Amino acid sequence: MPRGILLALFGIVAAFAQxxxxxxxxxxxxxxxxxxxxxxxxxxxxxxxxxxxARQTYERNRSEEVIRKLKEQGVEVFHTHLYKGMGMAAEKxxxxxxxxxxEIAHRHGLKVDSYIQWNTMMxxxxxxxxxRAKDWIQRDILGLPILLRYGYQQSFRYRPCFANLEYLEYxxxxxxxxxxxxxxxxxxxxxxxxxxxxxxxxxxxxxxGFREYLKAKYPPAKRKExxxxxxxxxxxxxxxxxxxxxxxxxxxxxxxxxxxxxxxCQFMADxxxxxxxxxxxxxxxxxxxxxPHGITGGNRAWTAGIDHARxxxxxQVFWTEEENLPGYLPDGxxxxxxxxxxxxxxxxxxxxxxxxxxxxxxxxxLAFNQTVGFAGSHPLRxxxxxxxxxxRKHRELFTGAKDxxxxxxxxxxxSITYNHARAQLSAVLMExxxxxxxxxxxxxxxxxxxxxxxxxVVILPDSECLSDRQLEAxxxxxxxxxxxxxTGQAGLYDEWRRLRVEPGLAGLVEGQRPARGYEETVxxxxxxxxxxxxxxxxxxxxxxxGLRFDGPMxxxxxxxxxxxxxxxxxxxWQEAEEAIRWLAKDELPASVAGPAFLVGNLVTQPEKRRAxxxxxxxxxxxxxxxxxxxxxxxxxxxxxxxQVSLCxxxxxxxIAPLKxxxxxxxxxxxxxxxxxYAIAVVNW
Numbered sequence: 066m067p068r069g070i071l072l073a074l075f076g077i078v079a080a081f082a083q084x085x086x087x088x089x090x091x092x093x094x095x096x097x098x099x100x101x102x103x104x105x106x107x108x109x110x111x112x113x114x115x116x117x118x119a120r121q122t123y124e125r126n127r128s129e130e131v132i133r134k135l136k137e138q139g140v141e142v143f144h145t146h147l148y149k150g151m152g153m154a155a156e157k158x159x160x161x162x163x164x165x166x167x168e169i170a171h172r173h174g175l176k177v178d179s180y181i182q183w184n185t186m187m188x189x190x191x192x193x194x195x196x197r198a199k200d201w202i203q204r205d206i207l208g209l210p211i212l213l214r215y216g217y218q219q220s221f222r223y224r225p226c227f228a229n230l231e232y233l234e235y236x237x238x239x240x241x242x243x244x245x246x247x248x249x250x251x252x253x254x255x256x257x258x259x260x261x262x263x264x265x266x267x268x269x270x271x272x273x274g275f276r277e278y279l280k281a282k283y284p285p286a287k288r289k290e291x292x293x294x295x296x297x298x299x300x301x302x303x304x305x306x307x308x309x310x311x312x313x314x315x316x317x318x319x320x321x322x323x324x325x326x327x328x329x330c331q332f333m334a335d336x337x338x339x340x341x342x343x344x345x346x347x348x349x350x351x352x353x354x355x356x357p358h359g360i361t362g363g364n365r366a367w368t369a370g371i372d373h374a375r376x377x378x379x380x381q382v383f384w385t386e387e388e389n390l391p392g393y394l395p396d397g398x399x400x401x402x403x404x405x406x407x408x409x410x411x412x413x414x415x416x417x418x419x420x421x422x423x424x425x426x427x428x429x430x431l432a433f434n435q436t437v438g439f440a441g442s443h444p445l446r447x448x449x450x451x452x453x454x455x456x457r458k459h460r461e462l463f464t465g466a467k468d469x470x471x472x473x474x475x476x477x478x479x480s481i482t483y484n485h486a487r488a489q490l491s492a493v494l495m496e497x498x499x500x501x502x503x504x505x506x507x508x509x510x511x512x513x514x515x516x517x518x519x520x521x522v523v524i525l526p527d528s529e530c531l532s533d534r535q536l537e538a539x540x541x542x543x544x545x546x547x548x549x550x551x552t553g554q555a556g557l558y559d560e561w562r563r564l565r566v567e568p569g570l571a572g573l574v575e576g577q578r579p580a581r582g583y584e585e586t587v588x589x590x591x592x593x594x595x596x597x598x599x600x601x602x603x604x605x606x607x608x609x610x611g612l613r614f615d616g617p618m619x620x621x622x623x624x625x626x627x628x629x630x631x632x633x634x635x636x637x638w639q640e641a642e643e644a645i646r647w648l649a650k651d652e653l654p655a656s657v658a659g660p661a662f663l664v665g666n667l668v669t670q671p672e673k674r675r676a677x678x679x680x681x682x683x684x685x686x687x688x689x690x691x692x693x694x695x696x697x698x699x700x701x702x703x704x705x706x707x708q709v710s711l712c713x714x715x716x717x718x719x720i721a722p723l724k725x726x727x728x729x730x731x732x733x734x735x736x737x738x739x740x741x742y743a744i745a746v747v748n749w
Contacts, residue, residue, distance in 0.1 A: 086341045086379045088413075089350045091176070091250070094464055095436035096382070096415060097453055099135050100144025101126025101443055103180035103255070105159035108149040111187070112219065127166040129173075131443045136173050138445050139453035142251060143170040144178040148239045150185030150222065152194040160242065167247045176250035179243045183355070184256035185213050186223045186232075201225050201232040203266035206304060211264055213256060224259075226266050227336040228274045237343050244347040252344060253384075257337070257355035259329055259370035261624065262311035267302055276300055278328045291320050291561070312623035317367070317483045318562050318583050326482060329370035334379070341379040352381050359385035359405025359416065360476075360508075362493060362627035364485040372478060374510040377412035384417045384439075389629050391425045393662035393684035397615070398633045401664070401683065402426075403500055404493075406433035407508040410468055421445065425685055427452040428714075428742030432666045432679035435463045455714035462677055462712075462744060466668035469654050469676065470505030471521040472645060478511050479530035483562045486625035491527035491552055493627050494612040498638040503657045504645060505667040514538040517547065521649045526612070527553035529580075532560040536569045543573060543604035548648025550641070552609045554580055574608045575599050596644050607644040613637050634661070658695040662688070663739065667698070674704075678745040685741045694736040696745060697728070704749040706732035715740040 106123040109115050116122070125131060127145055135143065147163045148156055167177040188210070191198050203211040203224040213222040225232045243249045259265065276297050279288065285295040292300070303322045305311050317323055341353045357371045365371040377383060385405045393399050402418060406429075409416040416434050420426040421441030427449065430438055437456050440449050456463065474495060480488040499506045507520075514535050517523055523542055525531075528551075531539070536556060543549050556569030557580045564583050568574070576597035594610035612635040619630045635641070646653065655678060657665040662684035669676045676698055682691055700706060709725040709732060712718060723745065725734040732747050 083338065086338065086353075087345050087349050088381060089352045091350060092352050092381055092415070095456075095460065096142055097140050097437045097440055097456070098142040098144055098178055098251075098417070099138075099140040099440040099442060099445060100178065101128075101131050103144065103146045103253070105146045105149050105156055105162075107151060107156055107159050108187075111151070111221070126443070127162060129169050132166075132170050132173055132175065135443055135445070136175055138450050139457055140175065140440060140445070142176045142178050144253070144439075145170075145180065147179040147243055147247065147249070148181045149187070150182040150191070151187040152191040153238065153242070154194040155187075155190035164247045167249060171248065177247065178251040178253055179247055179249040180253045180255060181236075181239055181243065182256060183236075183254040184224055184258070186225045187221050188223050189221055195235065197231065198235075201229050201235075202268075203271075204268045205264060206267040211260055211266060214260060224266075226268055226270055228266070228332045229268075229270045230336075230339070233336055233339060236340065240340060240344050241347065244344055244351055249351065251352040251354065251382075254337070254340070254353070254355045255384075257333075257357045257371075257376070258365075259333065261368040262303065263305040265302060265325075265329065272301060274332065275302055275325065275328050278331065279324060291324075315484070315486050315625060316562075316584055320561065323483060323561065326366055326370075330366050330372040330375060333370045334372065334375035337376050338379045353379060354382035354384065354417070355380055356384035356386065358387055359383070359402065359418075360408050361385070361387040361389065361405075362489060362629065362631065364482060364489065364624055364626070366478065366482040367485065368624050373408055374412070374478065374512065377409075377414050380414055382415045382417055382438075383409065386419070390423065391429050391683055392686070396633070397661070398629065399497070399501055399662060399664070399683055400629050400632055401429060401500065403429070403433055403664070404496060404508070406430075407468075407506075409434070411508050411510060411513070421449045424448055424452075424741045425681065425683055428681045431456060431463070431742065432664075432681050435466050435668065452714055455718045458718050459712060459744070462746060466670055466677060468505070468507055469667040469669045470507050471519065471649065471652070471654055472499065472504055472506040472524065473509045473513070473517065473520045473522070474499065474506055474524045474526060475509050475511075475514070475528050477525070477528040477530060479560050479562065480528045483530060485627070486621055487553070488527045488529060489625075489627040490614075490631060491612060493631055494614065494635045494638075495524055495526040495552070495641065497632055497634055498612070498641045499645075500664060501634055501661050502638070502642040502645075503655075503659075503663070503665045504642070505654055505665075511535065517542045520547065521652055522548040522550060522645055524550045524645070525552065525555040527555060529554040529556070530558045530560050530562050531556050531569055535560075539570070540573065543601050543606060546603035548605045548607075548645075548650070549573065550607045550609065550644055550648055551577070553611050558583070573599070573601060573606050575606075576608050576610070578610065596640050598644070598647065605648050605650075607648055609637075609641060609644060612641060652699070654699045656697040659691055659739075660684070660688075663691055663694065665696075671701070674707075674749050676747045678747065680736065680739045680743045680745070682739050682741055689740060691739045692737065694739055695733075696736060697731045697733050698745075698747045699731050700727075700747075700749050702730070706747065706749055708748045709734045710746045710748075711736060711743060712746070713740070713743040715742065720746075
């Protein structure tokens with residue numbers, strides 16, 4: 066067996082029982098990251114189109130003057146280039162520049178964030194340095210190199226094959242240089258994804274690796290149940306033609322295609338884990354970060370080989386470059402990156418995204434990220450400096466704060482991956498309801514069903530593909546007094562999307578329409594009907610046939626992306642809100658009155674006996690002030706409100722006391738005004 070395949074199998078077999086990747090401690094205090102540029106000069110020249118002063122710009126971006134200025138503005142981590150994918154020999158001068166830049170940053174008391182290109186092999190120089198690398202690149206079914214998608218004028222950027230650990234062994238050399246020579250504190254792996262079909266790797270490493278993955282994952286009897294036969298030595302990755310384009314496949318029920326998706330997700334997660342463990346073996350305090358984007362409405366498992374629940378166990382930070390700039394649009398859509406922030410929080414990560422220059426984006430970041438993250442590039446804008454100063458002044462309100470929602474929404478991997486058009490839409494519409502109804506909530510993923518003790522309510526938004534074990538966990542949650550909200554086809558299929566003879570939630574859910582078959586395509590938004598409530602003492606259950614999109618449904622394009630044009634309150638959102646409140650037995654942790662564009666988030670620091678209600682005005686451009694916001698914050702059992710205060714970067718950051726009263730278990734008070742962002746601090 067070729068060495069590359071053998072190495073790849075080592076990680077795949079080990080992937081089913083893995084200890085956690087050690088976490089760096091310093092980042093638990095939050096992070097303020099900014100820098101010059103992550104582009105080395107050699108790449109700027111090869112890319113073309115540069116200004117005549119490109120060399121001077123490169124030198125300035127990593128200069129002591131820039132580093133000193135950023136520190137004066139409150140930046141604590143300096144982001145700079147290290148490796149772009151041309152090969153260590155070709156990039157050695159730039160890498161040495163990065164090492165010298167790191168020395169300057171460390172001398173000024175800043176930590177260093179080093180950029181490493183995960184997904185590029187610029188073959189012209191790389192092949193000259195390492196002739197074996199011709200066997201390390203991804204190749205399509207015709208044997209042609211697969212390119213990183215940056216347009217025809219960057220066709221020199223091949224994608225490496227991450228199932229081939231000979232390439233990963235090379236990448237480890239760069240990681241070693243970063244940790245031991247640069248003495249970096251933070252590694253940024255960029256372009257962390259795969260191309261969508263039909264642009265997937267069909268080289269022999271992946272073909273053999275796929276078959277070995279199936280043998281390692283399933284014993285013979287299980288393979289026969291999965292495929293109808295035991296011998297998978299001739300199972301190939303999927304193929305496509307003009308009559309059957311992958312981008313128009315709405316429901317994925319072919320076992321081989323499903324497993325190919327899981328294989329791609331697994332080897333990406335495993336490759337990252339190997340890099341993270343290697344870096345940590347050199348220095349446990351190095352932070353690992355990748356750029357896979359967040360929850361943008363796309364089917365990331367199918368189109369990019371990304372399962373966030375797998376990769377974010379190896380990281381403490383991830384990037385999203387989504388273009389969902391926060392705001393409230395004239396058609397009633399509230400656009401935010403809240404989903405991506407909640408994804409990060411679910412796996413104890415921090416989200417990096419572009420926020421500089423947009424007060425609402427900066428406010429959203431502090432409210433849902435509990436730190437600044439990436440502040441931008443030199444020179445920082447005055448608005449960004451203001452928010453950094455506010456954060457540093459009140460850092461104790463953010464550090465260690467825990468999300469306090471007692472409602473959980475399941476993002477079922479199999480459901481969203483195999484019937485994206487329906488399951489993603491249902492999740493997005495329900496999330497929009499929770500966001501705009503200002504109900505504190507968490508996003509949870511399959512593994513989190515093992516422990517639901519934190520929650521009063523669990524929501525299954527068309528979570529149609531649930532395993533027997535997951536159904537058992539849901540039933541146990543209700544039996545212990547929990548509230549369950551199921552919509553549409555929740556529980557009608559198993560984890561392989563096989564139609565259940567008896568609905569998985571039978572006996573709990575009343576009024577659910579059986580699916581017509583495994584190719585069921587009716588949209589959740591097409592299903593009308595009133596919620597059906599049921600007491601299952603001591604728990605409660607509500608079934609909602611569907612969340613109905615308000616107005617004509619936007620056309621679903623290639624790969625059925627549920628992008629921000631769908632991010633609108635559903636027509637029957639109030640039914641869903643009332644159901645959630647009933648299921649929670651009126652024990653939601655906070656209630657905030659206000660217009661549809663006011664969003665709140667609740668976090669707590671129980672050891673300090675306080676809670677923080679973060680308020681963000683998403684319509685600041687059109688309504689620069691929201692007056693008299695009434696807030697009710699539930700206190701721990703037996704606690705009495707001691708003091709409520711308010712602070713905001715919009716008013717200089719000073720702390721002002723607020724009058725508060727206690728009504729039963731709740732602290733009740735009024736925030737006099739919210740411009741862009743305010744924090745109400747409740748002490749008990």
